[in-house]
Amino acid sequence: MKNWITRLLIYIALFYNLLLGANDAAANQLSDVYVQQLNTIPGMEKLAIADNIFKENRRDDFRRFREIIKGAEKLEGLFTLYRAKDSGAIYWEIKPEQLNKNYLGIVTLESGVGESGLYSGLPLQDFLFYFQRVNNNLHFVIRNVKFRTEPGQPEERSLARSFSDSVLYAVNIVCIDPYSKNLIIDINDLLMQDFPGLTPLLKYFLQTEYQLEESKSYLGDVNSFPFNLEVDSIYGFSSPEGANLITLPDSRALTLKVHYSFSQLRENNGYIPRLADDRVGYFITAFQDFSGNHSKEPFVRYINRWHLELSDPNAALSPPKKPIVFWIENAVPLEYRDAVREGVLMWNKAFEKVGFQNAIEVRQMPDDADWHPADVRYNTIRWFNSLDAGFARGPMRVNPFTGEILDADIIVDANMVRSLQQDYHTLIEANSDDLYSTSIYAKSRVKMNQPYATGIHKSRVENRETWSNDSDFYYSMESSFQAAMGALTLSLVQDAIPSSDQMKKYVHQYLRSLIAHEVGHTLGLRHNFHGSTMLAPGELNDTQITHTKGLVGSVMDYLPVNIAPQGVQQGDYFPAVIGPYDEWAIEYGYKRYSNLMVEAMTPVTEKPFLEQIALASPQPELSYATDEDISDINPLANIWDMSSDVLVYSQWQMDNARMMWQRLDKGSPLRAEGYGDLRLLFNRILNYYFRNATLLTQYIGGQSFRRHHALDQTHAHFVPVPLEKQRQVLTNFNEYVFDKNAFSFSPHLLNQLAPSRFSHWGNPIPIYRLDYPIHERILYIQSVILRSLLSGDRLNRLRDIELKTLPGESLTIPELFDTLQKDIWTEVFTSESHMSISSIRRSLQREHLNILLSMVLRKTYVPEDGRTIAWYELRQLHKAINAGVKQHSGNLDIYTLAHLEESSDRITKALNAQLLSY
Incomplete structure (x- = not known):
């Protein structure tokens, strides 16, 4: 004893x-x-x-551990940390039971530089990770969740050998608590290196090499909570030459703050994964299942959704046990908070239909809040400022095993609304003087659901990259452009000034709709580019319809501003309520399956229940088409279009554009502003005109596509656009794009289009002609549309559709070629007594001739039927030109005569060259 x-x-x-x-x-x-x-x-x-x-x-560990904790501030929570008061060093304690356990890591760019892709609040990456001890090192490992099998099966051994996890970092174990066996590491060893991979990102976005400076980098706020650890890291970078960054006082040095959230992964909380269906648009958590179930489909796909449970499952309407709560960041301007709140709460209508009362709540972040907006415990709507961004995003983080959404943070650039409320024509393209930068054809260069631009960091949670991509940029430009066009219409048509109640109401509608779209993403929903086609054109401005049924089938579309045609009372500019598809999609994702006969609920158990919901997909208002469905084939699966008849809608908007040009020409309140503003406004209206004209190209050789599962005559996957509709489109192209009177501006207006002459940071004078290049602008519009109509892909589709329809029911290649040629060369094919071809028409005719010559000379790809029809059309044109010159030789101005003779000569040489090549 x-x-x-x-x-x-x-x-x-x-x-x-x-x-x-x-x-x-x-x-x-x-x-x-x-x-x-x-x-x-x-x-x-x-x-x-x-x-x-x-x-x-272990006496050395005794001494080292004693030195670390002596006088240190102890931060207890999910992980315990020790902050030394003298040195400021922070040590991270990992318990033995925390090794090899799954945790969620979220990395956010907390402060950027305000331009060139480096914006505050952007998600950098998120991943599932675990700690692993190997000798005297602690490994930070990203877990591979792409391949799975049932626990306890022999396949588990094979998977472990076949597919590797990713050991990102190995840090030295400073010491081990001799009593508890807890491991101690220096947090600097992990987070003060380039943990988020900022160096390659800076190189990509800034096209300049930047190096991380250890002496300029340090840890900021560190907080440990019961279920998460929150850390700020400030990284200093330098470059000898520096990038061309306007926002920095000296671009040779920049500082970025990164926020880390390391949290415990929610497990065994009663959440049941829900199987995906391609008729309903949800983001997906997918993995390859190697279990011996002999399924024809190797992948298992779960939709991403929140874990919502009814407080009272037996009530017709019940609050959730735990609602989805969004916090409006205290940086959001006061005048916009109501619109933000309304945009979030719009979705409660859908949840009420599946039994949830107030499924979503909105709260205001206090000015003295002691928590961080990037904290994984809070879903936030954040506000940031930039020089050139102008976008909003709604990323979410999910459990990669189940698809359960764990966190969401929406970010909104102030430029999205500031320009409308304060100065409606000061947008991100304000210094741009060309159609190329904001062309709707930018979408053809951006595959909106393809890997993000950097190709560097992939999300380990959603298995898709989370850094900003090109589609964000083009979407933001177009969204801002559409909003500006609505504000411009208010100003030109209704003389509304930026500070008027009308303009404030307009901005409110726009921001509310923008937030509703982003909240939809955070609920798990993907884009639905069929959503804008629900109403007929005549219903778009009937508020009795739009306030009940909705302006669109889904707010998850990329929606243009709804501008009423002339003579029609203006309705809603943007949706005031979510659409029928949105309600149906929420039903699929969140309606509770309450079958009392089922004891153990599983994803497979729910499948018949979900199939019954999905069977409603053929209903027109539930049509769904997402990013990968966007192509030149479907005129109703498009972006920035509106109504079930885009042909009528686009004609309305081009008529509106012509009216706005007249107002600019005749004078309006806007004319009192600087002369550079008039050029900007003229160009913006021209862009709007162009965008609406390009919407029509998809009708030619177009086919609607639906994601039906039933294979019968009623639900065909592809239905060609009716021949009459295609012919009407060609008529509209002639009237609005190709006709000699399509673009008619007074000399007075054209002579007023001077650019701004202020030159300083943030407002450089672009390099372009001082006077307005009207011929170049018009020819660009005509050329883009004409080349799209005669592209090889379109001609191939036209040829294929002839086999998919009865004779005489499809537009043929010869009819397309002949119609365009006669519309473009009208002066040649008509017997006018005095033939004179304007300069704009001569440019268009040369472009058309260039296209046909390239086909005949095999300089561009087209199907052989297209090439031979081009050869035939050239011969007809050659005969008509020669006959016209002979008939009117004495009545032709020198421009017209030279143009026709040169065109005839080119055709002759091309046809001869073609003959000699055989």
Whole structure:
């Protein structure tokens, strides 16, 4: 008994001195005494831990651990941290039971530079990770969740050998608590290197090499909570030459703040994954299943959704046990908070239809909040400023095993609304003077659901990249452009100034709709580019319809501003309620399956229940087409279009554009502003005209496509556009794009189009002609449309459709070629007494001739039927030109005569060259 007490007292004294700060000499002396006692006193089971400590010779760990905790601030939570008061060093303690356990990591760019893709609040990456001890190193490992099998099956051994996890970092273990066996690492070793991979991102976005400077980098706020750890890291970068960054005082040095959230992964919380269906647009968590179930489909796909449970499952309408709560960041301007709140709460209508009362709540972040907007515990709507961004995004983070949404943060650039409220024509393209930068044809260069532009960081949670991509940029430009066009219409038609109540109401509608779209993403929904086609053109401005059924079938479309045609009372500019498709999609994702006969609920158990919901997909208002469905084939699966008859809608908007040009020409309140503004407004209206004209190209050779599962005559996957509709489109192209009177501007207006002459940072003078290049602008519009109509892909589709329809029911290649040629060369094919071809028409005719010559000379790809028809059309044109020149030779101006003779000569040479090549 005496020996046991003596030994215990020595043990307590030793640890008291080591843990509370005895000097090294005293600690070593006590250690020596303790070791001597071990040699003379029999070991006892209760003191086995203490014996092992010194048998393993861990006295250095005793001293190091004592040095770390002496006087340090202890931050307890999911992980315990020690912050040294003198040095500021922070040590991270990992318990043995926390090794090899799954955690969620979220990395956010907390502060950027405000331009060139580096914006505050952008998600950088998120991943599932675990800690693994290997000798004296702690490995930070990203878990591979792409391949799975049932637990306990032999396939588990094969998967472990076949597919690797990713060990991102290995950090040195500073010491091990001899008593608890907790591992201690220096957090700097992990987070003060380029953990988020900013160096390659800077190189990509800024096209300049930047290096991380250790001396300029440091840790900011660190907070440990029961279920998450929040850390700010500030990274200093430098470059000898620097990038061309306007927002920095000196671009040779920049600082970026990154926020980290490391949280415990929610497991065994009763959440049941829900199987995906391609008729309903949800983001998906997919994995390859190697279980021996012999399914024809190797992938299992779960939709991403929140874990919502009814408080009272038996009630017709019940609050959720835990609602989805969005916090409006305290940086959001006061005048916009109501619109933000309304945009979020619009979705409660859909949840009420599946039994949830107030499924979503909105709260205001206090000005003195002690939490961070990037904290994984809070879903936030954040506000940031930039020089050139102008976008909003709604990313989410999910459990990669189940698809459960864990966190969501919407970010909105102030440019999206500031330009409308304060200065409606100061947008991101304000210094741009060309159609190329904001052309709707940018969408043809951007595959909106393809990997993001950087190709560097992929999300380990959603298995898709989370950095900003090109589609964000083009979407933001177009969204801002559409909003500006609505504001411009208000100003030109209704003389509304930026500070008027009308303009404030307009901005409110726009922001509310924008937020509703982004919230839809955070609920798990993908884009639905069929959503804008629900109403007929005549219904778009009937508020009795749009306030009940909705302006569109889905707010998840890319929606243009709804501008009423002339003579029609203006309705809603943007949706005031979500659409029928949105309600149906929420039903599929969140309606509770309550089958009392089923004891163990599984994703497979729910499948018949979900199939019954999905069977409604053929209903027109539930039509669905997402990013990968966008192509030149379907005129109703498009972006920035409106109504079930885009042909009528686009004609309305081009008529509106012509009216706005007249107002600019005749004078309006806007004319009192700077002369550079008039050029900007003229160009913006021209862009709007162009966008609406290009919407019509998809009708030619177009086919509607639906995601039906039923294979019958009623639900055909592809339905060609009726021949009459295609012919009407060609008529509209002639009237609005190709006709000699399509673009008619007074000399007075054209002579007023001077550019701004202010030149300073943020407002450089672009390099373009000082006077307005009207011929170039018009020819660009005509050329883009004409080349699209005569593209090889379109001609191939036209040829294929002839086999998919009855004779005489499809537009043929010869009819397309002949119609365009006669519309473009009208002066040649008509017998006018005096033939004179304007300069705009001559440019168009040369472009048409260039296209046909390239086909005949095999300089561009077209199907052989297209090439031979081009050869035939050239011969007809050659005959008509020669006949016209002969008939009117004495009445032709020199421009027209030279143009026709040169065109005839080119055709002759091309036809001869073609003959000689055989």
